[in-house]
Amino acid sequence: MQKRTFLLAASCALATAFTPAVYADSYPSKPITLVIPFPPGGPTDAMARTLAAEIRDRIGQTMVVENRAGAGGNIGAEYVARAEPDGYTLMFGTSGPLAINASLYRKINYDPTRSFAPVIRVGHLPNILVVHPSLPVKSVPELIAYSKAHPGTLSYASSGNGASSHLAGVMFNALAGTDFQHIPYKGTGPALNDLLGGQVGMSFTDILTAMPYVKTGKLRALGVTTAARSHAMPEVPTVAEQGLAGYDVSVFFGIVAPAGTPADRIAVLNKAFAAVLASPKVKELFASQGLEAATDIRPQALAQFIASETAKWSTVVKQSGAQLD
Structure with a gap:
């Protein structure tokens, strides 16, 4: 009887010891914030809110939308770049903060190619x-x-x-x-x-x-x-x-997390967003708004695209002579 009691107590102790670790690794275990670096009301805001509303069933948590506008998207982008890289703060970014602003502004406090962990490319308008x-x-x-x-x-x-x-x-x-x-x-x-x-x-x-x-x-x-x-x-x-071969201009949309966000959490997010984007409801809505859906939705594809767009717009901005403080 004493042996059985000891084994039962030991089992409970083990369960208690391991349960917090198991739940600590369960992601997501709380609401996720999706930062929009622009004011409410525009097409970027509308698309982001659609995704945030639809993704709840895929991740089992609420996604809270937060507008942090200003400086052409730089304020929101910097906020996300400095956030804890735990997968609970994301940005619905566009060409501005994720490519153009790096050369357009005299100084920005983040690097679009190094400060973020790409999650998924949504498409372009x-x-x-x-x-x-x-x-x-x-x-x-x-x-x-x-x-x-x-x-x-x-x-x-x-x-x-x-x-x-x-x-x-x-x-x-x-x-x-x-x-x-x-x-x-x-x-x-x-x-x-x-x-x-x-x-x-x-x-x-x-x-x-x-x-x-x-x-x-x-x-x-x-x-x-x-x-x-x-x-x-x-x-x-x-x-x-x-007649103008090579001419290609659009506004692209992508979701990123702070650099250093664990790869397994990026994978969870990528899978969930991909499922939402593939749903007939969202596909039809976004298509009606003129969005061209991305064909390659892997995180590394967004990383490569951000790098190429940053280089392309650097050349164009220099040609324009535009420079903002």
Whole structure:
């Protein structure tokens, strides 16, 4: 009887000793914070919130969305870069904080290629070259010819210095030999208003913003800025296929964690996000918003893409002469 009692006590002691370790390794065991480095209300915010809401059933925990806006995404990115690398703080990042800002800003307190552990590439949102209907051009070659016949007369609106809608024009000028003048606005809305009003002739805006106005004839689409045509507007040819080989501009979206986050936790997150992105509900919703889904969703694929985009935009930013504090 004493032997049996001893064995029972020993078993309970072992269970007590090992149970905390087992639960400590169970991930996730508490809510995860998904940081959006931009204000609420834009397409980045909407996509991130959709993913956060849908992922709960895959990880068994709530994903809390937190907007930390400012400095073109740098404030939120720096916050995540400095967070504990335990898998409980993530960022839904875009081209700005994950590639462009490294060369656009004089100083940022993180490195997009070293400060983060990539989780998954979500996809990209193409930009589209649109013009006011009063501009007598219907294709990219016609636009280039018109520009060279009327030097210094064409200007394009962007949502701000360093935005993809700005740098798309810089890259176009470099490849086409045009001299489009850049007019930065404080956001997509003001830029779009002046374009619709004819105060500015064209813009390289995102396809989600432009689509309704193209369909109603208020704007004319000349070309999609990505290497492949957009699924949302397949009838619009790319800029590249109209003579500017290598022209490829878009806003990409990816989820990252702080560098040093354990690989097994990155794997859990990657699998969960991949399942959400593959669900018919989310696929249909994102496609309706113009998102081109990523074909390679491995963490290392996002790492490679961030590195290549950072290098590409460094060259474009230098050509633009843009520099922000």
